[in-house]
Amino acid sequence: MPTSTIRPEFQLQLFSQAASADIVQRLLDLDAFWLPRHPYLPFYTLGATNYYDITGNPAKPYLRLAQQYNPFLRENFGEVYAALLSSLRERLGQPVGFLPEAALPGFHIFGGHADFTAGNQHDILHGAWFQRRDGHGFPGNPIHVDTAHLALGLPAAVAGAPLPTLSFTLALSLPQEGAGMKIWPLRMADIGDLDGQEQMQLLQRCASRLVAYQAGGLFVHSGDCYHQARGLPVQDGQYRITLQGHGAWLDGQWRLFW
Incomplete structure (x- = not known):
């Protein structure tokens, strides 16, 4: 088990701004294939994702969508996936591949909309977000820890220790005001026994930090600290586009998925 990478956190520059802009233009040209994730807000994915296509979706179209979208992606x-694998292998010094039959890391696409304007009323926990995410109002911006490996049926622990995990975001297009990730120094083990109101009160009192994204930059973290996406676009014509994914340490290598 990779003791040095159980809680990784680092940033890498994978693409130049010009190369990122080229990837973004290709994504925009493929808008007919985007999967809408909200009734009216401009939020889409290109690719299957566990938290929309398994968790909270009784139809569970995840495997079908993964089989459909993986070859397309x-x-x-x-070249995006090749750069991702080679950069992670070099930085981690360990084998990195994709999890068989799972969805490839895919793209989050947010278009500009006034309802995305940041406000304290939008800060909610993941459980509350799941209850309102498919409604007609803005469901809020969830504060969460990543449990995607559990949604896919991967083990929570191996040999009595928590399964090592990682999560990553490759920023490709950012709104003019910038974007990043807000992170708290708290894990589910720290506040998981509290009710939702108590959890939010503790998060509000606890100091957090903001990791700023740069176009073409990859941010890797363990996923087990509470975190929240920041910097959704509010102006027409602007986008927040990222490649998203997770990883789990299985059979002597990092296996990536979404």
Whole structure:
């Protein structure tokens, strides 16, 4: 088990701004294939994702969508996946591949909309967000820890220790005001026994930090600290586009998925 990478956190520059802009333009040209994730807000994914296509979705179309989109993503963005794998292998010094039959890391696409304007009323926990995410109002911006490996049926622990995990965001297009990730120094083990109101009160009192994104930059973290996406676009014509994914240490290598 990779003791040095159980809680990784680092940033890498994978692409130049020009290369990122080229990837973004190709994504925009493929808008007919985006999967809408909200009734009226401009929020989409390109690719299957566990938290929309398994968790809270009784139809569970995850495997079907993964089989449909994975070849499409490889064909159109093969160089993105190659750069992701090679950079992670070099930085971690360990084998990195994709989890068989799972969805490839895919793209989050937010278009500009006034309802995305940041406000304290939008800060909610993941459980509350799941209850309102498909409604007609803005469901809020969830504060959460990543449990995607559990949604896919991967083990919570191996040999009595928590399964090592990682999560990553490759920023490609950012709104003019910037974007990043807000992170708290708290894990589920720290506040998981509290009710939702108590959890929010503790998070509000606890100091947090903001990791700023740069176009073409990859941010990798363990996923087990509470965190929240920041910097959704509010102006027409602006986008927040990222490649998203998770990883788990299985059978002597990091296996990536979404």
